[in-house]
Amino acid sequence: MQNSFLVSWRNITCHKKRFFFTLAALVLGVAVMTSMLISKSTFSNLIDEQEQLNAGDADFWVQSNDGTFFENDLAWLQEHEEVEEQVSLLNQKGFAEMETDHPMQSSVRFTGVSDFDNDLIKLSVSEGDVTKEGLIITENTAALFEKEIGDQISFQDMGSLEITAIVHEGSMLNSPETLESAMFQDIQVMVPLDKLQQSTGMENQISNLRFKVNEDTGEDQLLAIYQSELEGSNLFVQPIVADSQQNNDVEGLYYVFDLIAILSIFISSFIAFNMINTSIIERKREIGIMKSLGYTGGNVVGLIVKEIGFLAVIGTVVGLGLGIWFGLYFQEMLVSSIVTQNIDYDVIITGPVIISIIVGILFPFLAAAWPMYKAGKTPILKAMLGTSAAQSSFNKLNKWRIILGVVFTGIGLIDNVWAFLFLFVGLVLLFPLWVRGMQIIVRPVLTFIFRFSGKQALRSIKQFERRNANTAAMLAIGVSLALFMSAALTSLPEGMEDEIDATFGGDIIVEKETPWTDTALEVVRSLEGVENVNPYTEIPNVTWHTKSGELREFSIMSFPDISSAETFAVVEEAEGNSDHPYIYVGERALMEWGGGAGDILTLNTPAGEQNFFVKGSVQTSHNTSYVAFAEENVVKNELNWPHDYHLALDVVDEDTISAAVLALESTFGLEINRINTITLTKEQYTSGVSGMEELMQGLLLLIIAISAIGTSNTLFMNTMERVKEIGTMRAIGFTKRQVQFMIIAEGLFIGIAGVIVGVLYGILVIYLNSISADALGLLSFIIPWNSLLIAIAGGILFTLLASWLPGNSASRISIKEAISYE
Template sequence: MTILAIVLGISSMFAVISTVQTAKQVTMQRLELYNGNADYSILSERDAFPEEVLDLVLKNEQVSSATGLIHKQSYVEMDSPEHSLDQKRMRLTGLSTLDNELLSLDAVSGDIHEEGLILPATSAEILGMKVGDEVTFRVPDGMKEIKVAAIVKDTPLLEGPNDWDDATNRNWRGIVPLSTLQQWYGLDQQIQEVRMHINDQYAMDPVVKDLHTALQPYDGVYLQKIVLDEKQSNQLEDLYFMLYVIGGLAMFISAFILYNTIFVSIVERKSEIAVMKTIGYTPFQIKKLFLFEVLILSVIGLIIGVPIGFGLGSVLQSGLFSSFQSNIDFSMDYQWALAASIVLGVAIPVVASLIPVTQASKIDIIKTLKKVPATNTNMSKWRSVAGGILILLSLLLTFVNNVLSIGSLLLGSVLFFPIMVKGITTLVLRSSLLGFEGKIAANNVLRALNRSSNMSLILALAICLGLFVSSTFTSLEKNIDKSVTQSFGGDMQITSEHSLSERDAGRMSATNGVKDVHLYKERNVTWVTEQQTRQFSIIRTDLEWNAEHPLFHSIDTESDKWKDRLKEGGILLGDFAYREWGGSPGENITIVIDNQEHELEVLGKVTTNQYGGYTAFMSGDPFDELFPGVLSYKALLTLEDGYKEDSIKNSLVTSYPFDFSEVQTVDEEVNKQERALPGVKSLFNGLLFIAIVVSGIGIINTLVMNVMERLREVAIMRAVAFTSFQVYKTIFYEALIIGISGVLIGIAMGIFTIFLNAVTTSDELIGFTIPESTLLLSIIMGIIVSAFASLIPARQAVKHNINQALKQE
């Protein structure tokens, strides 16, 4: 049982660590694939710029590779009336060349160097297209046909919908030759972007300065450093932390079981240890003897647990990635997980065994051989008093810090736990609810209270943590609508292919059902920390529009004059960006524009759904002064009451078929986030299930030890007409008392923890929510696991030979 617990602990830890590392690796790989090994991009504040800029870059011997790009909106002509026009949008990317290090396309079929359309495998399968098919596109100049030249493996550059329903939120993607797209869209000798890789033989700064100088004659054209900042698309630190906590809990439980096993083993072998010391064994030799036993258990656990961890990690990773509904090919990053599992899989059991092993080395020879009873200090008053004080202190700490408050509660509960188990067991003892066998079982629990409460505590901690995590997800699920709508900026967001003017806003306002249109600007910038260079978008904010239709809310600043200071040139950071920045209000953040550093005062943090909170906001005039020439490519729309978002979206798409690269309604964003949470929540419930099962193994271990110590007593009971069924019932009730104590106290701890978190958290989306499904699962699983835990020790007690047991001391 101990080895099984270690195996589950190691496999859970391996699965969690490998999942987090794989997720981080996949995010970086996707960024690298999307940006194609490029160091810098040349962009324009305008819709396009002359292709001669690309020629200028290619002639620079310091640039090893460069590619010109155009992105344009089109529609696939298909005989499928069941699909809307919106679902047939395909965003085409025109590339000047495929023969360089900036692009990585792995052909499944066809030839990527043949002129034609290149599609990702998933999109080709859903659209029913194959190499050689003629595809018709609707573009501004009419219908255009092109042959499918190649189908490639899914790649971030061409990531499209997972199915037709997903096509309402995401465009299909394809690659065509740059010249083809220039011809179709009347952009002769025009491009929208140049990506380049600078030769590694040259220092970066002088090359960048030369390029910056060369671009000055071109109005609105600028150089942008490409930063592989995973935070732009991967704000999962809280998710990773919770995964680590639950995976660590399984390992902690297994270590606690090992501690219990070694402790009981030492108690049973006291006389043997005393004899060993009389014949010359030193304390160090005795320590070494037991530590060697622990190492054997750990190595066996590693040999069995790591392969199981591979399988569990694969399931966990597939579930995590599918929750976010992306076409992700991944290979497990297990190197760090393997190293950590080997180190922790040995270190944690050794550390867990140090206390009992040290006690073994200090056994008093005379007292042990004379069988002098040891003084029971397990229920010492200081532990109970300290536990009670810490539980009360957790309420006072709600005014200080939620981590300290919750930590005080959990530590106090651990110290006070034996008293709580004793109280529940005493109630069972005094009641007749479980009959005579129940009273015997209650007495047995009280006799081994410390050991029994330890295993009940582990079950309680698993349930407490499960309820806490599930409550967080449940709160987020209930408040997704609020989370999105209070910082969406309106009812609909539009990203345009070309710059938007007030005339364009007026045309959109004329659409039936559209109430108002607000254009806004944003600029992607790099920002510098002490550790690294990062990248996010700064959004130009109209405070009047934001007051009615906020893009951010819950301003956390040290001054209520933030609006005046924002108009003077300060900056507000989204909550996630603020946390990554790590500074305090009033300090400066450093951003880089055109290779020049600028200092901006951070006024505070705001809560926003834009870019997951990894963004910043500036007022209009300071933004225009810092970023002259930036045009609006985004619009926020509000709708008249009684009009449906879908119908207005279809009207806009039909009226402006080639103008918008993205049209997102608030309901679509809500649905998108709602689809992701249940899958992630199921993963945590699965890990919680493993933790409860490991707790059940601990209960089995405890009961087996209890039964082994009472074999003579059980034999006497059977000799005076106690039936086998009554023995089964006695041990079953003992397991039930331990399990129910853990369930009841765990639920109480969980509800109290949820309350403290709701009171102390600064996140207004986290409220006092009791997850009913997890609560019910915890009760059922706790009782079932406890019931099954009684079978092995009960069978052992019944099957043991009575004569041998009666002769046992």
Template structure:
């Protein structure tokens, strides 16, 4: 019987079902979209890597000495003379030397094809017949002036076979003729450029060397062939199986995709968390509105458990409908994410059981958990309530709620503080748990907070809008728990958005301060790709009119006292001047075996001026460097600086990351001269202090915008919650609305009353959220002050815009409930029980 009652209630209230399901749909869509998208990208990567080294049984390469050398640019080359030794190993078939490095093609528009900054790799290689790719047109390159490129790159650059294009490598830019196009299939946006082997060695490595040597097998197992090959290899060179080579590549991509999946799922969980408030509030109102109905069920013999199961049954139905529609919406979201990936997202969607299982699990569990307490309250309705005309569910005292809310808020703040203080372990866990506790605690305190705040917020409306304003304020204050639950959903989204914006403003202000305090050079020339600043470009920069000095800086990795560490290398006195280093002890020495460290590193390692430090470079050789100076923290210089001579002695392919330029006069003419000097290098950019700040702000703004867009989903769900609450509130107050119409209030005034009530709820939630967000942002800044966030900045203008947007959300959310209230038949409304 109770099953039929559940189905009847669902069929009789379709709009209510849809409104409640929307929160589930949006949250599940985020989860499903993330899982479908990452599954699709993983499949594309698997298909890509399955083609790499298909016929490779063993690969010979230099041993990786330094863990930070993930891009392979600093890896040591393998001598070509090894080919002869490998050919004599029994079981080895067709050993071939590979050359790989950075190479980019400039299109007809004068711009580098592809995205050099934080985009897909731009790979250069030597062309070998029978390699992993086939020519789609043209022929193989045969000399230093010829090149072949992948077909997708040629199309983007407006290039074709026979065209001459500029090619950028670690050497001087070269004009080359495109003699062929490569069919690469889906390379995930990667650009591929290939030369004949001598040209590739000259441009990207050095003559007589390979990046690695691969070989097939005449029938011997990969493991056995690897062991045979290892016996003829010199020290510092290793042999790995082709399977291991492919697995390493897959592992790197899998780690990246797992991080991306986790990152997106965090925002999906935020949306689901917000949705829980909406579902809880909705079912609480539904139970309150059906008090007599549920009491009648109890009066005719329904047990408490049956009433609970009936309400839970409705929640399950909502969860199933929401999960199904959310799964479909998630597929659309995954398609949208793929479209944003450009070339990297052209492989179509992959559907597995994982998104389906998690979509239904999340949708149903969240809905049932949210509806559980309202269902319990429904079961406690006494049968005698059916005989009363006006009955309300009993409300517990707010004392326990206030005490528990205060405890959770304080505990959450403590967890956040402990996490940000770095008390050990993964800081994300205590910070996330603390934020969750704060949100729950503030949500529990919101009914108490709402009364004085809504009185203040509603005062102008009551004064300026007359009766509709006074009624709106009374309606918002009538049920503080309901108002608080509705506002809490909006609070969470805006609290996180405010935190992100405070953090963004703080980063911008801190970067401006750092540039002013630490950037002592007049200009900086930096590469927008992995190619760096070539020696040829460096000469032109140093010879530009008005330039007094041009100091190259290298970024690299090494093992320092056995631990992986990054460092900056170059002319230490020049770099110290350019970074405006404040010396604690010692000085910037020009000695060829010097190392400088910041104060924190020196204290941590127990170093002082004169301390010998063993450094293992990427070539595997160890050199004793001497600490020549200790300086205060510098974000520009980093924690370690090594003399350029020491770096160059151990680096096969030194890459200049930036060039710091001092000029006789830092004016427009000098900057123009520098820009003219690098005109032939599309990957180089000249920056002064102002442009450095502008570039940094642009990156921060992009980061803030990206996170804000991800958080907007939770705000949309909160807006749906406001609509849901108001719509159910209109149904609940049907008789009251009829009486108001009967005593003379117009439809226009009635709609205004509902709009004003909605605005007050939305603005209250926004104010609560922004207050929490500013507190979170200030806590983050305080914890990260010694990591470069030294200036707290609150974007008051942006927060004012958010407050206005919250009011607009209130207006929009009230449109349908207000329209519905205005269309009620007065006589029918008055007669409603």
């Protein structure tokens, strides 16, 4: 047994370069897959964790439609025995005592906490003790003020407080990193509640109260009890939900990660297939002899299984190491480009590594299944007497392959997200056909550059047509996906910008701490450049259940009436009528819920549990479409949300936006909770995407690089099988350079064929997506010229590099040895 392992090991390592390149391809494939999986799991875990931190261990919270309320309004709650723990919070704005160019830079958002030693607020501690009463700041703030634990920070009207803890940035506390960004972002700190109440003159008032109930009481029942207690008051209760979807639309990102992981392992398996297939064809005779000596088909397969086992295990182990390292690196880039803050997160490795091990070991075997089957079936006599395989198989296109290819391509043209996978399988199957076509186009080029060597290369291409076609197909898939993704990344922001223009609802949105009054609105109207002023409101934390029973949360925005709704665009409207209030729901929320237009949706609103008739599904730039819209009178009269905290402003033109923002800030100062402009929103979106674009281009270059390894490997095999021929060519007059050019020309052919077909398929996929009903018109038909150039240049450059090495080794083939081959 040990002996047979040795034989397998010798077999697989006898062609060192081939072994090395195949292994390299597997390693890279596994590495890319592992890193993608790690990134995906870590990232989704990070988002969930942030949300979980925000929610803490609390089960419910009570808020008021006035913003704040008196603590003793909830005195009744103290009598409920199921309440185990509670904490009151007050949010107020103020200023820190610090030297700044502009007062806005020192603006602080305080969160007053009634009890520091609680389980209901989760903070991720960097230093100090969060359970001690005092001042809690974030790492950014500590850096900004250059303070440490035990130091003091002074605030206007409040005096100095001692820093008791420093925490990582998170959704609970989150501060600007620099003074520049402090212009637009508050410094967020946590202080004792009573201190804040005193200094702001809000004695006994709080913004919300969070509490936890013991576990043996049904939460739904409790919610109903609390809702009935609060009925008719300004207060309302909501279960606390960790739902990150209104802030993040990351499914697209996950999809891209999956795609790259699948693609990389697919390409590297294909390289393994090429190698195993070749090695089995080469050893046909040997296998025939083994069988004649009494080896069964099973024995032969067993021998090969061990060989693949070596490849798979070594490739996976090394690939995992590399992948984890790369995953960590990639993860950091990803977090810094998307989250834009220093946050603390756990890296998820175990799950991805297990999946990678399984896939990394399984895929080479899957790739080898067909060649192994053939090896087991090798007839003894035919193999022992057989002529070289190259002669028998060349010049004939496999009819079934082409038919199957056409069928798969046909399926691929169907409008479905997953159909394009069929398109690519079709591409691989049809590739020999494309190779034939390419020869007509590429022939003059290669002949022109490499003269006779080029012509000779085209003949060699035919000799190993199938293997060359497969290799070029891998490159083509890489290139076409590169194009598609970059088209998507270019056209998504454009589509998004259009959508923001269409549904932002104005040029500036201002959210105030207190409701907008008529006098305040008059003041705004009188500001220079302001044309139009539309107050509206947004009910936060409206909870509901998905059809599968998960608790979810979004907000409801008000609109005056459907004919003048500027914050969304209706995609689909239900025909029917209903006694329930109408509601328009964003598409992502609708998808998460599992229902559609015309269904009844039950929501927990500030007015308690209510049913709504989903009048339509809509697209909007607000909350990444994870939001609902209701008519103003419904919100105010039926949902117990009478005040307008939001204001949408139209200004004369884009240039006046920043002037108007400054005017608003200096007029209302601390009262303003948040200002957002249409330009800022667009900028945020595009900068997020463009950061992604570079990452994607890097990854796709990596995929082209893996394909290039495949090209190298293929060329090595091609030359190995032609040692005799190449020696002859040298003997009868080819110089070393001519031989090298010939091999490089072969590689170049694979490169050009792969790139051209890849570009054509890429454009086809972009086109299919632009007319697709599924992609919601976000993707328009554009050709990403930059990426096209990168793909073409990268594809050709990488294949040139990849063919240089085999070309070199072919030119070094010894004439003497080659011609004395028997």
